[in-house]
Amino acid sequence: MHDDPAHRLGHPDLRRRGFLAASGAASLGALALTGCGGSPSGSDGPGGGPPRRGGRLRAAFAGGGASESLDPHLGSLFADAARAKALYDKLADYDADLVARPRLASAWEPNAGLDRWKVTLRDAAFHDGKPVTADDVLFSYRRIADPEKTFRAKASLEPIDLKASRALDRRTVEFVLKRPTAEFPNVLAAFGAYIVPEGAGDFDGKPVGSGPFRLVSFSPGRSTVLRRNDDYWDGSPYLDQLEFIVANDESARVNSLLGGQVEYAHELSPTTARAHEKAGQIEIVRLPGSAMQAFAMKTDRPPFDDKRVREAFFLIADRKELLNGALSGAGEIGNDLFGKGYAYYADGLPQREQDLGRARKLLKQAGAEDLRVTLDTSAVAAGFTEAAGIFRDQAAKAGVTITVRNGSKESYWNDILDSGTLCSYRSGAMPIESHFSQRLLTGSTTNATKWQHKDFDALYQQAQSTRDDRDRAAVYERMQRRLYAEGGFLVWGFADWIIGTARTVGGVDRRAPANTLDWARFDKVWLR
Structure with a gap:
């Protein structure tokens, strides 16, 4: 939640909510947690009452159509992530404060050089009863890293030398890294970095995971039915069954x-939330400031290969108008940087305000007084089309003509990755370091702004070689100042994440941003 008071850790711009790190390298030492179960904090719905076992919960998500797969390494949508979380496990996952916490791993510890990490596995089993072993981990990571595949977590695993990494025994993996990586636990918690059995291949027929639910049936683009895994290492779920139902239109959900027809509806609009919040028929759950809202400018092609044009667009945006008009004010304004409220966020930079006069001057200097640009958007996310229209009108006041082009909801995220020049963009929660590594390095595979600068890459590697938190924060601040001045993300806001549930549902976490452990964590949810 981005608007919570931040905890300061020595450096003026180092923010880590709820995470108290020791000075220097102590925070990089051995980490072990013996259990992650129990009811999430602040999670109950109206009426209270203890958890109950039994019943079938139906959850409606926007889906990916007939191309949907239960392969956990292929997912890119929130529906994919929720299904994968129910069927599989990662070595680590993020808590509500965006700190990596052990899951299938029980502990991790680096060497002095930060280029070898020993990871110990907990005693867990797959759905077929076979134990989760170090060989399964290495198989899974090597599969994700396959150069012939387009798996989502591939970029996150890039620091690992998987040829040199090895199993020390059945429950211990030594990860050899290509370079020092101070925040290696973030790699273990990366989106899509799920562990599957060695040799796994038939994911849509009979997927075998180690997660809290087992597959009953799967109809791509329609429904996925799961049943409770009574042998789950983190405690048997309360629900007997869980069904994911695809409903791409918010009105349908x-x-x-x-x-x-359902008891859980994912991703509601602010308008819908306001209409139903006080009516009492359903429960509205708000996760404040969870989703970055932005426009992405491709910096490798005209007109945005000129940093003066990018700065002009920063100055064209009236962020308050965008927040109020596109999100009904449900969130807070952004400052062209990802991760407001997270560890290492550079909150000392001045809040950028609309300045149409300065924008016109910059465009003239760039020879772009009569600039015409196409803005790609889609109804794939709440507020996208509304924000595009508002920004089009704001740009017109600076002499820029924007044509809004609406794309397919099913293919939008793939379509805008490499094509076009300007697009609507959104991101759920992840550490700022992961945002850098996955989206802003020369080799990043989800680099929607095509930001590719060797000196920026070098700063990232410097940060990852730095053991001291405060010194690392100083490097991250330099990187963010560069992005603030000339990056490709025009970050205009941070939206509340909104979920609707039936009033019979208990255990829904009220703190966890999307993409974190306790978001859509149906093994801890119950029906009253």
Whole structure:
């Protein structure tokens, strides 16, 4: 939650909510947690009451159509992530404060040079009863890193030398890294870095994971039915069954919730939330400031290969108008940087304000007084099309003509990765370091702004070689100042993440941003 008071750790711009790190390298030492179960903090719904076992919960998500797969390494949508979380486990995952916490791993410890990390596995088993071993971990990571595949977590695993990494025994992996990596636990917690059995290949037929639910049936683009895994290492789920139902239109998700066809509706709009919040028929759950809202400018092609044009666009944006008009004010304004409220966020930079006069001057200097640009957007996310229209009108006041082009909801994220010049963009929660590594390095595979600078890459590697938190924060601040001045992300806001549930649902976490452990964590949810 981005608007919570930040905890300061020595450096003026180092923010880490709820995470108290020791000075220097102590925070990089051996980490072990013996259990992660129990009811999430602040998680109950109206009416209270203890957890109950039994029942079938139906959850409506926007899906990916007939191309959907239960391969956990292929997912890119929130629906994919929720299904994968139910069926599989990662070595680590993020808590509500964006700190990596052990899951299938029970402990990790680096060597003095930060280029070898020993990871110990907990006693866990796959759905077929076979134990999760070091060989399964290495198989999974090597599969994700396959150069012939386009797996989501591939870029996150790039620091690992998987040929040199090895199993020390059945429950211990030694990861050999290509370079010092101070925040290696973030790699273990990366989106899509799920562990599957060695040799796994038939994910849509009979997927075998180690997660809290087992597959009953899967109909791509329609429904996925799961049943409780009574042998789950983190405790048997309360629910007997869990069904994911695809409903791409928000109105369909809301109407299904109101009509009793589902008990959980993911990603509601601020307008819908406001309409139903006080009516009492359903419960509205707000996760404040969870999703970055932005426009992405491709910095490798005209007109945005000129940093003066990018700065002009920063100055064209009236962020308050965008927040109020596109999100009904449900969130807070951004400052062209990712991760407001997270560890290492550079909150000392001045809040950028609209300055149309300066924007016109910069465009003239760049020879772009009569600039015409196409803005790609889609109804794939709440507020996208509204924000595009508002920004189009703001740009017109600076002499820029923007044509809004609406794309397919099913293919939007793939379409905008390499094509076009300007697009609507959103991101759920992840550490700022992961945002850098996955989106802003020369080799990043999800680099939507095509930001590719060797000196920026070098700063990232310097940060990862730095054991002291405060010294690392100083490097990250330099990187963010560069992005603030000339980057490709025009970050105009941070939206509340909104979920609707039936009033019979308990255990829904009220702190966890999307993409963190306790978001969509149905093994800890119950029906009253």
